[in-house]
Amino acid sequence: MGNLFECLGNFFGRKNTNVRVSLPAVCFIWQIAMIVLFGIFVRYDEESDVKKWLELKESANITSNIENDFYFRYPSFQDVHVMIFVGFGFLMTFLKRYSFSGVGFNFLIAAFGLQWALLMQGWFHSLDPVTATISIGVESMINADFCCAGSLIAMGALLGKVSPVQLMIVTLFGVTLFAVEEYIILDLLHCRDAGGSMVIHAFGGYYGLAISWVLYRPKLHQSKSLNGSVYHSDMFAMIGTLFLWMFWPSFNSAITDHGDGQPRAAINTYLALASSVLTAVAISSMSQKKGKLDMVHIQNATLAGGVAMGTAAEFMITPYGSLIVGFCCGIISTFGYLFVTPFLEKTLKLQDTCGIHNLHAVPGMLGGFVGAIVAAFANEDVYGKEGLKRVFDFEGDFANRTPGTQGGFQAAGTCVAIAFGLVGGGVVGLILRFPIWGDPADDNCFDDEVYWEVPEEDEEEIIPPVLEYNNHMIHKHQDM
Amino acid sequence: MGNLFECLGNFFGRKNTNVRVSLPAVCFIWQIAMIVLFGIFVRYDEESDVKKWLELKESANITSNIENDFYFRYPSFQDVHVMIFVGFGFLMTFLKRYSFSGVGFNFLIAAFGLQWALLMQGWFHSLDPVTATISIGVESMINADFCCAGSLIAMGALLGKVSPVQLMIVTLFGVTLFAVEEYIILDLLHCRDAGGSMVIHAFGGYYGLAISWVLYRPKLHQSKSLNGSVYHSDMFAMIGTLFLWMFWPSFNSAITDHGDGQPRAAINTYLALASSVLTAVAISSMSQKKGKLDMVHIQNATLAGGVAMGTAAEFMITPYGSLIVGFCCGIISTFGYLFVTPFLEKTLKLQDTCGIHNLHAVPGMLGGFVGAIVAAFANEDVYGKEGLKRVFDFEGDFANRTPGTQGGFQAAGTCVAIAFGLVGGGVVGLILRFPIWGDPADDNCFDDEVYWEVPEEDEEEIIPPVLEYNNHMIHKHQDM
């Protein structure tokens, strides 16, 4: 098998970035596979199928069409959708000549990932044993978007160093691994993780870091001149930051229980995010000569509070508890950008373009443990007897679980997510090392020119007269 | 009449782009006309008028204020509103020096168009025969935004070649034609077209193409240097693309029936759009040397699935059916940009700046026919007896219509929309040829300088020393 790949690699040439065969092939074959698999497995759920809905209305004594769950999930879905495509997409446009790829490849892999996620999550969570079909509805769309987020986070570590074909592979495996770990964590361990500190951020972060570690490029400094921002690319990235920041309360509350759960998750996230902004600014200012702020910190570390509240947001963490979580994570994340990322690159040979270690991996892990602690200290005084059951879903097989035990399982769940990320990322990294995927050479990274038709800038308009004078003079000189 | 126009034309001078009289005149007179007509005709509907709402609550036994339809339409309205102003607006900012006009003129004509649409659609659809008034509410606002979309699509074909006054005229007639064809298609032919494949996209696309054909400029190549993008203008256009792409599920579901209809329309559109992205990328990559992607395709063809699902999204097209529609339209649209647009320009003398032929006209037409086919094959097995009535609204005068007949009418509706677009556009094009509207000369197209105070760039900051050296040397030369 290795020989075959080697042979193919030689055929295409090492570091041949031509993806004219591989990219269309991957897109077409995978999309056709999606169509076939959707045809076999996927059906509308009872709230989107006209026949089933009319039956449901009759059987469940629903009197009005406005009781359809669409009206109580869809606005949150759209907010999450914006985060996935504009939020993650524009956050990755900060590099001076890699903005097309940042937003464009994010678009491509999320559009594939959500289809594959509908299938994978359906198979694990809602496969009807009789008809062998999956029912999809608005909540499935939210979950599919969530599932993509794991792979988009991983893309952040790899930004500028891989081909779109490799990103498609990262997504194929990322979504698959996500569905499995999510099944283990949410269904088997019965953890709560509404905003995905564990299943999305810790998993996605370590998945991307492991891949990047395997793909280490010792000569990446050759592309150093392009691994940075310019004024307007930083502004585009702020569009991503702000849409992520604003809609994060929707992200953490989108699939929480109806009723008190959703507003509580939204408020907690809103507060943690606000707190993160102040501490990220403070550390950023302290770290620089004359107290100048660094855009990297403002674009990223301000979001750490949202990541870290992914698990605990739906719990009774209290408003000031949320502020404390945001406070700490804003600091930790900014310190990460200042010291940990350079340290990882130097000592661990880990190149992390967007610093996902500081924005997703660590805050996600911390968020998992915060959730575990808050769960462990839950009690009937605060939640009420019914409320405790309600929030932690202590029903069925789990009716006898105590908050303490739940806390232990939450912590275990965080470890499972990290393990899946690290091991899965390692394996996927090895797959990506086959020299057939069209990744750029070390001196060719962070450059849209490799995969895009980039319009020529109008510099001629300004420069030519100058050059002309020069040429003119040069000729004159030569004439002299 | 012709003489008068000619005379006025001579007075202002041919290709005089001064709109200092005409643009304010059009804005003021039309806005005052709106105020007068709104004063005569427009009232709040029973859900926004306090007296009528309290009466309605009593008569219809509504117990709670939260049963007001506002809560079940308004979030979709806001998504549609973003598509109209940011989506269409920023999609048209891709030209290097025409971004102000792209987003600014879009803003102007949509702000006028929605007022005129409230009146036109009101007269045709909700005129109270007793009081001779129109009642407007949240659903009217969605419909008014939809109605503007037809003219904004037409603007895409004309981008860079017409004056703002001409665009106002395009909108005045566009909205008028829209209201008439919509009345014929939805009320007389009793077609279903929730997301407007026919009434919005096919109509708007052919309307714009017909106008552009009449306004053919044989010497447009003189502005060739400005008819292209630069790096950051392509990034601004991606903002438009993504907001259109993300919110298209809201567009196609915004005015569908409450209950199962809206989630189904949203899911189908979501899937078709995802599928379009993969095939647009595939064809774009296949078409270029080294498999490089073209931003034009990513910005536009990825949206074709949403256009094509405008009619069928609310039907039981099945999830994999939606994927197939997106799959095909992504391919067709990208091929359109590669081959059809250049062909049309060369052989048909049709200049289509944004390629609306490939994004709206053809996918809209296909969407109409897809809707016809899906309608024709509808049956009680899939929809249930009640469901069939419900989805196709087989009630009142149309109680005896069969799915087969409905399919025929849907196809007929598509043809009506195209006919209205072509004929209406031809006539409007002739009106726009009068030489009094301030359109730019052939060598002056695609340039914001014509209609905007454009800030000067700071290039001096960098260039002057260089020029100084040169001047210095030139003098030296002269001294020699």
Place this chain on the structure above:
Amino acid sequence: MGNLFECLGNFFGRKNTNVRVSLPAVCFIWQIAMIVLFGIFVRYDEESDVKKWLELKESANITSNIENDFYFRYPSFQDVHVMIFVGFGFLMTFLKRYSFSGVGFNFLIAAFGLQWALLMQGWFHSLDPVTATISIGVESMINADFCCAGSLIAMGALLGKVSPVQLMIVTLFGVTLFAVEEYIILDLLHCRDAGGSMVIHAFGGYYGLAISWVLYRPKLHQSKSLNGSVYHSDMFAMIGTLFLWMFWPSFNSAITDHGDGQPRAAINTYLALASSVLTAVAISSMSQKKGKLDMVHIQNATLAGGVAMGTAAEFMITPYGSLIVGFCCGIISTFGYLFVTPFLEKTLKLQDTCGIHNLHAVPGMLGGFVGAIVAAFANEDVYGKEGLKRVFDFEGDFANRTPGTQGGFQAAGTCVAIAFGLVGGGVVGLILRFPIWGDPADDNCFDDEVYWEVPEEDEEEIIPPVLEYNNHMIHKHQDM
């Protein structure tokens, strides 16, 4: 006290823009204060606390979780949230080299302001006398965002001339003053002001103007070269404009009464905004040679209709009444940018970077008076007996108030808002004059370099060869 500050000022040096101590100190201390105060005072309200919600459901006979108010306020909250962070933030990115500060400082002070607003508004409006706690929920989040808006408006007048530390102080006092004037206007005077023409725009506008007047810089012309836009900075500002414009109907309807109130407020605002666009364009075009449009007018004056409808939007102002308000305010605002801002700077020594006088102060004041007039003319014919009580909340202590009296109180409320803005702004301005806050020197304004690590542009890529030629030639010359 003055001596102490003087002394500190000398210690740090006059016009020392180093904020490396003061900015982190302010962020940390204030954020820790927030945590402590939230710990003491802030609790979840009965719709976000699991125990209280289950009790409420039982006591109020609520049968379903979807009756939680979250579902009927949260979509509006998210729209308002986008206006605060992307709308205001990007609107202030129009300066060529101050975009980082525009969007970044807006982000910082809004994130602080909303926390402080939750406390201040809680103390004034919802302090439980028994437990001495504040209950927060979704509506509190909307109100907190509103409260920030006052300070963000003030920031518009100061843009480019103050340090982030000064902006934090503007926000601390701005939010405090806001909560007091809001309590007086809404609770004591019992005014209606759903969209805040008075309490947000008139207050915020005059607050900012008074501060700016006290901080007058006679030599600001030294920074003239940076006090302007470039092409792409104007495009970023349009993002802000459009998100403000599109979501303003949500802003004015977000905290209105459920039922007919919200759709009416949305429709009225939608119409007024559309009308503003046409008149702003008309006046802009009339004012320039050849009828060219000015981006400053399009970015700002198009929004005046939304500001001016902040009070009257929830009243029965009629659709054509809304169009008239938008019509007039579009004209007034554009004239303001053309004539009043230069006049104020010249004669009143008032420097108003964003022209908030024309977009917020005057339209807000007019909006207050429009509200007073519409209230005064309200009658039972139009509103019905119940409706009149409902819209103006003539209950409890105010059961006997007549529309005429209400109109008088509305007008008085407007004056209170302006007085609070002017006096409060004067005092805050004096505080900001202490020479310890790190504000820039007159020749250093409007420049991100002062407070940000700004990436270097890649101009070298283009220029060096030219310079090299020059140098080469210069040497040659010298050799000659």
